[in-house]
Amino acid sequence: MEIVIRFLQSIAPVFLAHGIVGIIAFCVRLYMQGGKFRKQTDETGKVAIVTGGNTGLGKETVMELARRGATVYMACRSKEKGERACREIVKETGNSNVFSRECDLSSLDSIRKFAENFKKEQRELHILINNAGVFWEPHRLTKEGFEMHLGVNHIGHFLLTNLLLDVLERSAPSRVVVVASRAHERGQIKVDDINSSEFYDEGVAYCQSKLANILFTRELAKRLEGTGVTVNALNPGIADTEIARNMIFFQTKFAQTILRPLLWAMMKTPKNGAQTTLYAALDPDLEKVSGQYFSDCALAPVAPAALDDQMAQWLWVQSEKWAKIAL
Numbered sequence: 001m002e003i004v005i006r007f008l009q010s011i012a013p014v015f016l017a018h019g020i021v022g023i024i025a026f027c028v029r030l031y032m033q034g035g036k037f038r039k040q041t042d043e044t045g046k047v048a049i050v051t052g053g054n055t056g057l058g059k060e061t062v063m064e065l066a067r068r069g070a071t072v073y074m075a076c077r078s079k080e081k082g083e084r085a086c087r088e089i090v091k092e093t094g095n096s097n098v099f100s101r102e103c104d105l106s107s108l109d110s111i112r113k114f115a116e117n118f119k120k121e122q123r124e125l126h127i128l129i130n131n132a133g134v135f136w137e138p139h140r141l142t143k144e145g146f147e148m149h150l151g152v153n154h155i156g157h158f159l160l161t162n163l164l165l166d167v168l169e170r171s172a173p174s175r176v177v178v179v180a181s182r183a184h185e186r187g188q189i190k191v192d193d194i195n196s197s198e199f200y201d202e203g204v205a206y207c208q209s210k211l212a213n214i215l216f217t218r219e220l221a222k223r224l225e226g227t228g229v230t231v232n233a234l235n236p237g238i239a240d241t242e243i244a245r246n247m248i249f250f251q252t253k254f255a256q257t258i259l260r261p262l263l264w265a266m267m268k269t270p271k272n273g274a275q276t277t278l279y280a281a282l283d284p285d286l287e288k289v290s291g292q293y294f295s296d297c298a299l300a301p302v303a304p305a306a307l308d309d310q311m312a313q314w315l316w317v318q319s320e321k322w323a324k325i326a327l
């Protein structure tokens with residue numbers, strides 16, 4: 001008996017230390033989960049599109065829209081991945097009005113085809129969520145030769161949104177939601193080397209594309225004044241999704257077995273990462289709010305570069321040319 005007591009006494013401090021670390025990690029994680037969109041809304045009769053809806057933040061967004069009764073189109077680059085996620089969402093929510101359609105944002109033709117087919121299927125669109133995104137891509141070009149971050153995160157969504165504006169206006173009040181990032185704060189629009197062909201850095205290219213997301217949001221909001229269509233951008237916070245898949249370091253054993261558990265407490269779950277998107281898309285108090293930026297389900301300031309109206313206009317005019325939008 002004495003031996004048992006001595007043994008327990010010797011391991012007690014280890015357990016205590018682990019317990020304390022565990023409790024601290026748990027509290028940090030709870031704190032890091034950020035703002036939640038708690039309002040109950042009924043979205044029956046509403047039609048939504050979510051780009052990149054097959055995984056990560058997009059999938060959680062589709063799941064919640066479906067739970068609330070909306071008809072949701074997932075615009076996915078992979079037919080197989082899209083259909084698999086769609087079946088899972090239909091099964092989990094019991095909402096059979098969730099559809100997956102092919103849309104590769106790195107191909108202008110694919111985007112045009114998606115928009116054309118969508119318009120054949122639906123007359124209305126109340127919520128467009130520009131969520132899909134690439135991060136830390138090696139230097140690769142889209143089908144039309146744009147640097148991948150700029151091409152997918154900005155130009156692809158620019159074309160998609162413009163092609164759907166007539167339906168959005170017809171369905172007003174309606175909303176466009178742009179999933180941007182705090183990374184925009186480090187962004188710069190390289191007017192003389194927009195495709196980073198002279199100098200390439202994965203992080204710089206991503207930050208440029210996220211700044212473009214916010215400039216696009218603010219310019220579009222101006223252009224849509226009085227139409228009943230609003231457009232807002234947001235920062236989802238750091239969430240544990242597939243976003244870092246291209247980082248070679250992320251795939252190492254060290255990152256997965258040591259860093260990942262260590263940083264676990266600092267990251268949002270995908271479900272919590274989707275809360276600000278849902279807030280921007282659904283909160284009834286935001287019906288007339290446009291051209292803004294949210295973080296943790298609240299208004300947030302943008303970096304000075306994102307307030308440059310001249311740059312926003314320049315980017316818009318160039319994007320029309322890049323996306324081959326007939327004026």
Ligand SMILES: NC(=O)C1=CN([C@@H]2O[C@H](COP(=O)(O)OP(=O)(O)OC[C@H]3O[C@@H](n4cnc5c(N)ncnc54)[C@H](OP(=O)(O)O)[C@@H]3O)[C@@H](O)[C@H]2O)C=CC1
Pocket residue numbers: 051052053054055056057058075076077078081103104105106131132133134135152179180181182235236237238239240241242243244273
């Ligand atoms: N997670 C985070 O910490 C943060 C995320 N964000 C932003 O949130 C958004 C969602 O990212 P997250 O869910 O984390 O990342 P994931 O990598 O988990 O999901 C990204 C989605 O975008 C899709 N996608 C990528 N390229 C294309 C393309 N060419 N055409 C169509 N769809 C495409 C992916 O499709 P597929 O599965 O086929 O590759 C996937 O569905 C992004 O815009 C990202 O920049 C911003 C800040 C932080």
Ligand SMILES: CC1=C(/C=C/C(C)=C/C=C/C(C)=C/C=O)C(C)(C)CCC1
Pocket residue numbers: 135181182183238239240241243244247249250255256259260263
């Ligand atoms: C690299 C890496 C991780 C993930 C990092 C992520 C998810 C970064 C996303 C950043 C984004 C997208 C910022 C701005 O938009 C883990 C999982 C902690 C494990 C250790 C290595």
